[in-house]
Amino acid sequence: xxxxxxxxxxxxxxxxxxxxxxxxxxxxLSTSGVSVGWIRxxxxxxxxxxxxxxxxxxxxxxxxxxxxLTITKDTSKNQVVLTMSNMDPVDTATYYCVRRLKTIIxxxxxxIFSDPWGQGTAVTVSS
Amino acid sequence: DIQMTQSPxxxxxxxxxxVIITCRASQDITTNLAWFQKKPGKxxxxxxxxxxxSQSGVPSRFSGGxxxxxxxxTISSLQPEDFATYYCQQYYIYxxxxxGGTKVEI
Numbered sequence: 001x002x003x004x005x006x007x008x009x010x011x012x013x014x015x016x017x018x019x020x021x022x023x024x025x026x027x028x029l030s031t032s033g034v035s036v037g038w039i040r041x042x043x044x045x046x047x048x049x050x051x052x053x054x055x056x057x058x059x060x061x062x063x064x065x066x067x068x069l070t071i072t073k074d075t076s077k078n079q080v081v082l083t084m085s086n087m088d089p090v091d092t093a094t095y096y097c098v099r100r101l102k103t104i105i106x107x108x109x110x111x112i113f114s115d116p117w118g119q120g121t122a123v124t125v126s127s
Numbered sequence: 128d129i130q131m132t133q134s135p136x137x138x139x140x141x142x143x144x145x146v147i148i149t150c151r152a153s154q155d156i157t158t159n160l161a162w163f164q165k166k167p168g169k170x171x172x173x174x175x176x177x178x179x180x181s182q183s184g185v186p187s188r189f190s191g192g193x194x195x196x197x198x199x200x201t202i203s204s205l206q207p208e209d210f211a212t213y214y215c216q217q218y219y220i221y222x223x224x225x226x227g228g229t230k231v232e233i
Binding site: 037039041046048049052061062063064096103105108110111115116117118120 | 128158163165170171173176180214216218221222223226228
């Protein structure tokens with residue numbers, strides 16, 4: 001059974017660094033084609049993709065946040081960690097982690113976010 | 128970045144109604160499009176990928192279509208549990224981008 005769960009602080013001060021951990025089970029991040037991503041949703045706003053880490057250690061980041069983000073994995077612990085530096089009140093959001101899989105359809109690769117997602121962790125940035 | 132534009136941003140509907148949500152990409156993404164359902168306080172739920180393929184367990188009343196830049200999500204007969212916000216997302220190229228969402232209300 002696949003599950004993911006986010007953990008981290010609920011409140012951070014402006015300029016601080018946020019560290020979120022995604023702990024998962026039921027799959028391995030060392031399996032080819034598997035990646036784990038982070039997505040957030042500020043209150044009343046749309047979903048926003050942040051970062052991905054692949055089974056081979058490669059990473060992708062949202063360009064608008066790349067300078068502030070670092071995503072790492074610990075395969076032995078089944079964890080993915082996202083750090084976001086220089087937090088600002090506009091970063092107040094619910095942060096989700098989710099598994100991403102490669103599937104082949106009519107000869108083409110499709111990389112899809114696959115249920116279940118983590119339950120999300122709400123982070124407030126305030127002094 | 129590829130911009131994803133959804134319309135309408137919100138709609139009012141009744142149980143049993145047919146609902147159509149559109150999503151337009153700012154450039155050709157072939158069929159690299161997914162749809163998600165989001166309810167307040169809940170994690171997103173994956174509905175459709177590759178523009179038209181339903182995720183396992185998704186009710187048959189949900190269907191997707193389109194190619195290139197124009198896509199639709201259809202709910203053939205709206206059920207009470209379908210009142211939510213729906214998002215499209217392209218995965219053709221990084222950065223991955225979501226539409227602004229369509230809120231389906233009573």
